[in-house]
Amino acid sequence: MRINDSKLLAAIGALGVEHKRGVSLSELTSLGIGGTSDVLLIRKHDTIPALIRLLKESATPHRFLGGGSNVLLPDGELPWLVLQLARQDPEVRFDGNNVYVDCAADLGRTVTLCAKHDLGGMEGLIGVPGSIGGALRMNAGAYGTQIGTFVREVKVYRAATSGIETLRGAEINFEYRHTSFAPDDIMLSVRLELPSKPYSEILQGIRICNEKRRASQPLNQKSAGCIFKNPPGGSAGRMIDELGLKGHHVGDARVSDRHANFFVNAGHASAADVLELIADVRRRVRERYGVELEEEVIVWR
Numbered sequence: 315m316r317i318n319d320s321k322l323l324a325a326i327g328a329l330g331v332e333h334k335r336g337v338s339l340s341e342l343t344s345l346g347i348g349g350t351s352d353v354l355l356i357r358k359h360d361t362i363p364a365l366i367r368l369l370k371e372s373a374t375p376h377r378f379l380g381g382g383s384n385v386l387l388p389d390g391e392l393p394w395l396v397l398q399l400a401r402q403d404p405e406v407r408f409d410g411n412n413v414y415v416d417c418a419a420d421l422g423r424t425v426t427l428c429a430k431h432d433l434g435g436m437e438g439l440i441g442v443p444g445s446i447g448g449a450l451r452m453n454a455g456a457y458g459t460q461i462g463t464f465v466r467e468v469k470v471y472r473a474a475t476s477g478i479e480t481l482r483g484a485e486i487n488f489e490y491r492h493t494s495f496a497p498d499d500i501m502l503s504v505r506l507e508l509p510s511k512p513y514s515e516i517l518q519g520i521r522i523c524n525e526k527r528r529a530s531q532p533l534n535q536k537s538a539g540c541i542f543k544n545p546p547g548g549s550a551g552r553m554i555d556e557l558g559l560k561g562h563h564v565g566d567a568r569v570s571d572r573h574a575n576f577f578v579n580a581g582h583a584s585a586a587d588v589l590e591l592i593a594d595v596r597r598r599v600r601e602r603y604g605v606e607l608e609e610e611v612i613v614w615r
């Protein structure tokens with residue numbers, strides 16, 4: 315989606331929002347897939363209500379992108395304008411066991427920074443790519459840890475009221491790869507409360523998690539992590555593996571040889587290739603196990 319209306323562009327500029335023309339979104343996603351669109355980079359949180367109002371008034375469809383590590387974007391010219399939060403300085407602030415983090419901050423860097431302040435608990439999240447905002451939206455989790463456990467407050471642009479509000483952690487439901495934020499809410503910053511732990515102990519936990527990840531995931535290939543959520547009591551990866559589908563492919567979209575629930579872009583895969591592979595694997599799992607796998611990756615349809 316391109317913005318060509320000069321009045322709209324001027325109004326967006328007046329808010330201090332940066333307009334980037336014709337961005338190749340494959341460069342902003344870990345799968346390396348995605349067509350082009352204009353991108354609006356939001357520098358100040360308090361400009362969001364006015365910006366969204368402008369986009370609504372001009373009937374400009376838009377979607378929000380974080381670090382791009384859990385999304386499958388379509389090919390070609392996207393029918394939405396893409397919004398992103400600009401990195402803030404500082405991104406992270408400490409006050410005792412409370413950590414105030416901007417949602418544009420990188421999750422892994424935040425975990426490391428907290429460790430240096432002797433604040434632990436999030437070691438399991440060390441290898442999860444993407445932003446704090448994306449982690450909040452997805453309730454990112456690994457090795458028995460999920461970010462929601464530590465959330466005490468979230469500053470959020472609420473689509474329902476068109477204003478910025480601060481929600482208490484207890485007001486938000488954090489479930490397996492799902493949270494109760496509305497689809498058009500934009501998370502802006504979070505207060506986490508982390509337990510005190512010696513740096514050396516946290517570092518040891520981080521090393522163990524990194525090793526587990528390296529041993530089981532195709533980290534040197536383009537992917538979006540797990541494609542499907544695990545069904546209750548089961549493992550999507552195990553079922554796909556048992557069906558002998560490692561290496562199965564549609565064009566360059568391929569079921570990883572290392573982890574059957576990771577689909578990788580082994581070259582020039584298109585969104586259509588990945589969608590066809592998703593549909594094919596889902597059908598085979600349904601036919602063999604009677605289980606309907608649900609996507610974990612967020613597909614922009």
Ligand SMILES: Cc1cc2nc3c(=O)[nH]c(=O)nc-3n(C[C@H](O)[C@H](O)[C@H](O)COP(=O)(O)OP(=O)(O)OC[C@H]3O[C@@H](n4cnc5c(N)ncnc54)[C@H](O)[C@@H]3O)c2cc1C
Pocket residue numbers: 344377378379380381382383384385399417441442443444445446447448449450451452453454455456499500501502531533537538539540612
């Ligand atoms: C190699 C690899 C390993 C992975 N391992 C794990 C793992 O162990 N555990 C796990 O949970 N995930 C894992 N993932 C998936 C992914 O890293 C997480 O889901 C991550 O939290 C997504 O963050 P992001 O910023 O990249 O979000 P994006 O992919 O940019 O967006 C995901 C969704 O969140 C929304 N969103 C992003 N930021 C905001 C915001 N500020 N406000 C509102 N909505 C927002 C987007 O609109 C989109 O709907 C892995 C991915 C890869 C590539």
